[in-house]
Amino acid sequence: xxxxxxxGQNADEQKIMIGLEIHASLGTKTKLFCACTTEEAExxxxxxxxxLGHPGSKPVLNKTAVEFATKIALAxxxxxxxxxxxxxxxxxxxxxxKNFQITQYEIPLAEQGFVELPLGKKVRIRRVHMExxxxxxxxxxxxxxxxxxxxxxxxxxxxxxxxxxEPDIESPKEARDFLDKMENVLKYxxxxxxxxxxxxxxxxxxxxxxxxxxxNVSGFAAVEKALNFEIIRxxxxxxxxxxVEQHTRAYDAETGLTVALRKKETEEDYGYIFEPDLVxxxxxxxxxxxxxKTMPELPDSKAKRFQQKYSLAEYDAKVLCADFELxxxxxxxxxxxxxxxxxxxxxTRELLAVLxxxxxxxxxxxxxxKDFAELVGLTVDGKVSDKNVKNSMINYxxxxxESPKQFLEKNxxxxxxxxxxxxxxxKIISSNQKAADDYKKGNEKALNFLAGLVMRETKGTLDPKxxxxxxxxxxxxxxx
Amino acid sequence: xxxxxxxxxxxxxxxxxxxKVAENAQKIIAEIQNSEKKxxxxxxxxxxxxxxxxxxxxxxxxxxxxxxxxLFGVPITVKDCICVKGMESKAGSRILKGYKPLFDATxxxxxxxxxxIIVAKxxxxxxxxxxxxxxTEKVPKNPFDxxxxxxxxxxxxxxxxxxxKNFHIALxxxxxxxxxxxxxxxxxxxxxxxxxxxxxxxLIDYANSMDKIGSIGRNVDDAxxxxxxxxxxxxxxxxxxxxxxxxxxxxxxKVALVTDFFENCDEKVQKATMAKIKKLKEFFEIxxxxxxxxxxxxxxxxxxxxxxxxxxNLAKLSGLRYGVQGNVEGKHFDEYxxxxxxxxxxxxxxxxIILGTFARMSGYRDAYYLKAMKVRTKLINxxxxxxxxxxxxxxxxxxxxxxxxxxxxxxxPLQNYAMDLCTVPANLAGLPHISCNAGFVGGLPVGLMATAxxxxxxxxxxxxxxxxxx
Numbered sequence: 001x002x003x004x005x006x007x008g009q010n011a012d013e014q015k016i017m018i019g020l021e022i023h024a025s026l027g028t029k030t031k032l033f034c035a036c037t038t039e040e041a042e043x044x045x046x047x048x049x050x051x052l053g054h055p056g057s058k059p060v061l062n063k064t065a066v067e068f069a070t071k072i073a074l075a076x077x078x079x080x081x082x083x084x085x086x087x088x089x090x091x092x093x094x095x096x097x098k099n100f101q102i103t104q105y106e107i108p109l110a111e112q113g114f115v116e117l118p119l120g121k122k123v124r125i126r127r128v129h130m131e132x133x134x135x136x137x138x139x140x141x142x143x144x145x146x147x148x149x150x151x152x153x154x155x156x157x158x159x160x161x162x163x164x165x166e167p168d169i170e171s172p173k174e175a176r177d178f179l180d181k182m183e184n185v186l187k188y189x190x191x192x193x194x195x196x197x198x199x200x201x202x203x204x205x206x207x208x209x210x211x212x213x214x215x216n217v218s219g220f221a222a223v224e225k226a227l228n229f230e231i232i233r234x235x236x237x238x239x240x241x242x243x244v245e246q247h248t249r250a251y252d253a254e255t256g257l258t259v260a261l262r263k264k265e266t267e268e269d270y271g272y273i274f275e276p277d278l279v280x281x282x283x284x285x286x287x288x289x290x291x292x293k294t295m296p297e298l299p300d301s302k303a304k305r306f307q308q309k310y311s312l313a314e315y316d317a318k319v320l321c322a323d324f325e326l327x328x329x330x331x332x333x334x335x336x337x338x339x340x341x342x343x344x345x346x347x348t349r350e351l352l353a354v355l356x357x358x359x360x361x362x363x364x365x366x367x368x369x370k371d372f373a374e375l376v377g378l379t380v381d382g383k384v385s386d387k388n389v390k391n392s393m394i395n396y397x398x399x400x401x402e403s404p405k406q407f408l409e410k411n412x413x414x415x416x417x418x419x420x421x422x423x424x425x426x427k428i429i430s431s432n433q434k435a436a437d438d439y440k441k442g443n444e445k446a447l448n449f450l451a452g453l454v455m456r457e458t459k460g461t462l463d464p465k466x467x468x469x470x471x472x473x474x475x476x477x478x479x480x
Numbered sequence: 481x482x483x484x485x486x487x488x489x490x491x492x493x494x495x496x497x498x499x500k501v502a503e504n505a506q507k508i509i510a511e512i513q514n515s516e517k518k519x520x521x522x523x524x525x526x527x528x529x530x531x532x533x534x535x536x537x538x539x540x541x542x543x544x545x546x547x548x549x550x551l552f553g554v555p556i557t558v559k560d561c562i563c564v565k566g567m568e569s570k571a572g573s574r575i576l577k578g579y580k581p582l583f584d585a586t587x588x589x590x591x592x593x594x595x596x597i598i599v600a601k602x603x604x605x606x607x608x609x610x611x612x613x614x615x616t617e618k619v620p621k622n623p624f625d626x627x628x629x630x631x632x633x634x635x636x637x638x639x640x641x642x643x644x645k646n647f648h649i650a651l652x653x654x655x656x657x658x659x660x661x662x663x664x665x666x667x668x669x670x671x672x673x674x675x676x677x678x679x680x681x682x683l684i685d686y687a688n689s690m691d692k693i694g695s696i697g698r699n700v701d702d703a704x705x706x707x708x709x710x711x712x713x714x715x716x717x718x719x720x721x722x723x724x725x726x727x728x729x730x731x732x733x734k735v736a737l738v739t740d741f742f743e744n745c746d747e748k749v750q751k752a753t754m755a756k757i758k759k760l761k762e763f764f765e766i767x768x769x770x771x772x773x774x775x776x777x778x779x780x781x782x783x784x785x786x787x788x789x790x791x792x793n794l795a796k797l798s799g800l801r802y803g804v805q806g807n808v809e810g811k812h813f814d815e816y817x818x819x820x821x822x823x824x825x826x827x828x829x830x831x832x833i834i835l836g837t838f839a840r841m842s843g844y845r846d847a848y849y850l851k852a853m854k855v856r857t858k859l860i861n862x863x864x865x866x867x868x869x870x871x872x873x874x875x876x877x878x879x880x881x882x883x884x885x886x887x888x889x890x891x892x893p894l895q896n897y898a899m900d901l902c903t904v905p906a907n908l909a910g911l912p913h914i915s916c917n918a919g920f921v922g923g924l925p926v927g928l929m930a931t932a933x934x935x936x937x938x939x940x941x942x943x944x945x946x947x948x949x950x
Contacts, residue, residue: 049582053796055684056563056581058717088792094813099795271840273788276688279718
């Protein structure tokens with residue numbers, strides 16, 4: 001409470017406390033406790049006696065899942081526990097093949113970590129633990145209208161990691177920043193599954209009020225919206241003299257509202273017992289350091305390294321590292337001999353602009369570092385104008401198989417040599433003496449006119465700035 | 481006991497002459513199908529077609545394959561709670577009626593590889609919940625007196641072993657004494673191994689942290705032979721130990737009688753077992769020991785942990801993907817599974833679900849479940865201390881001889897649970913133990929139980945051998 005924000009009776013000034021529970025699907029080949037595939041498959045075909053909970057079957061822990069989860073824990077700066085175990089969380093629900101879930105309770109995989117937000121604030125991580133996903137319930141005509149559900153057990157037993165934060169987040173925007181940052185870190189690790197591997201439950205309370213949980217909000221933008229709505233709703237309750245009670249709500253993406261679901265059971269009602277079919281897991285320091293060795297460089301340290309090694313601006317280095325693929329592409333280009341600063345500019349300005357324009361992700365398209373390195377080489381040598389850099393890039397990204405260089409060559413867009421440019425500039429000056437004189441008298445517009453003529457003559461292969469520079473120096477010389 | 485009476489001898493003979501396999505199997509089939517004998521209720525499920533198919537398959541085995549097979553042509557009966565692929569396996573419960581596993585339990589797989597013939601499933605208390613095999617629909621009758629119980633919960637296994645005159649070994653299962661108790665009441669030899677020596681993959685769970693698959697035979701050789709074939713590490717069961725068992729005798733010097741258990745027994749049982757112990761003194765140095773913590777706390781800790789685990793294991797039985805099915809039309813999930821569970825569990829199963837759920841509920845979990853887990857560690861330590869001095873600990877297996885069904889009906893649940901006093905401590909501690917016949921009281925068998933340190937099953941074999949000396 002040493003915060004600058006004052007606490008008070010006024011609802012508008014009350015401190016907001018947000019804690020998040022994030023479920024991350026791991027990208028292992030097999031499920032958490034059996035050998036069934038985690039790949040998409042016909043409903044109920046990726047199942048066996050274990051994930052269907054058939055009597056007599058027993059779980060066997062997937063070691064790769066432990067490795068992946070440990071990587072997540074380490075990347076979130078957590079302390080891993082020397083030994084940990086699994087527990088049974090019992091509740092009856094049709095998506096549960098055994099009517100209990102194998103999860104971690106007393107001693108999770110790891111505890112006490114943090115994530116540093118872009119402005120330096122640290123959000124503490126309370127715990128990171130492993131658990132199995134329940135089956136998927138499918139309501140054929142929508143949730144309210146179906147009088148039956150279909151169950152797809154392909155999802156039953158998929159490996160999840162649950163990440164729980166402390167209630168350190170103070171605004172919906174901060175929640176979103178946290179999620180963006182964390183998602184990028186997890187993507188760097190290469191341990192997540194598929195397209196939308198993260199599901200978020202939000203806990204929010206205004207100072208003095210009870211904690212309200214908002215379940216299963218999909219998408220980070222929706223998290224921000226749901227929290228914004230919930231703050232307004234809770235403030236309004238307080239203003240009206242009501243007490244905010246502890247309960248669970250659901251976010252309706254269509255209306256942007258949260259709706260009360262049920263009073264939250266306390267955790268202990270799940271009647272946890274130790275999972276007696278699994279043994280304690282002890283990760284030795286050696287095993288942990290082995291896992292650490294296989295961990296990729298994470299975004300923050302990578303950006304720092306880029307700044308130092310390649311003399312990039314902090315902002316550019318961070319932009320390069322905010323996308324795992326982009327950072328990788330940059331380093332490959334530099335390895336191939338491309339000049340770092342120009343490479344960085346090409347990627348962070350030109351490439352990202354084209355991708356954003358087409359709403360594409362770098363991972364969705366096929367590009368080669370070699371082609372980009374070539375283009376950087378041409379730029380450094382002054383053989384291509386900014387405009388044509390952009391054009392060649394658009395052509396390349398649009399799926400044409402030509403490399404930017406091939407495109408430029410084919411369309412005669414390369415500046416063959418600087419002598420040519422000199423000749424053209426001289427030719428333009430001599431055949432437009434009036435404009436040249438106007439410039440010498442101080443008319444700047446005259447220079448633009450001459451530059452335009454030069455550009456037309458060079459079919460745009462010359463950089464407009466370069467054209468102006470050449471004109472200026474020629475006109476000075478001519479003056480002497 | 482003569483060597484010609486052992487299954488080991490039979491299996492060796494059978495390798496030379498296949499007709500012995502067919503002849504023995506035919507006799508067992510006839511025995512199982514005999515309408516009078518059916519009334520003894522040892523057999524839960526029998527599939528004659530499957531037995532004949534296995535016989536045909538065995539006949540094709542080449543010499544090389546036969547040579548290594550330890551159970552060539554040996555009929556094995558299987559306690560109902562152990563999964564056999566394609567064969568109804570319902571752990572004695574109505575709620576699992578129709579459940580035909582998609583897989584063989586690891587012990588079945590292993591026995592088949594050794595040339596065993598899986599003949600039938602044997603009756604038991606529902607999920608192993610009982611001491612007399614009365615908590616089920618088909619109640620097995622004691623071969624020595626049909627008015628009396630076989631003991632439980634592996635009642636059918638011990639009853640059939642004692643009853644049949646043919647070569648055969650039974651797979652049993654014990655959580656708190658379910659192999660030793662019926663072996664004692666039926667005059668058979670039952671070995672319960674160290675927890676984790678035998679894979680539980682394919683065992684329908686009662687209390688996973690205590691469940692053990694073991695063997696029941698007519699003699700110690702038979703029981704040990706089956707144990708040898710099923711023991712060993714299994715990747716499908718994380719709780720299996722990196723250990724095996726080879727039939728072998730251990731060197732036993734000092735043995736102790738657990739006085740507390742003798743004191744709690746019926747006078748006649750005490751007398752009969754002491755008479756046998758007198759003979760044992762010719763072979764071992766025998767002293768006395770007391771296990772006060774186990775006597776006082778083992779039963780309580782056992783019933784809390786066992787029911788706590790059982791109540792979660794039974795949660796999956798809701799009439800959804802296997803076992804009994806009901807009409808789901810127009811019903812909520814909660815309503816449907818409550819109906820199925822109310823109609824199909826016995827009172828004893830319901831009692832244990834309620835007890836176990838209570839023990840792990842918020843507010844009681846610390847006082848009961850977690851405390852019981854801590855107590856278990858203390859009880860194991862008490863045993864370990866005794867084993868620093870002794871190679872075996874002895875006690876009467878059961879405090880009484882097999883009771884009449886009419887007497888059992890009168891027992892309160894608490895009196896019923898107290899019957900397990902002598903068998904529960906070793907089971908709770910995961911210690912290997914054997915029950916051998918020590919004589920008779922009024923024509924009914926009395927069992928003497930020996931408990932060995934973890935993984936010292938060979939000490940039990942030595943004990944069994946001495947017990948069989950006429």
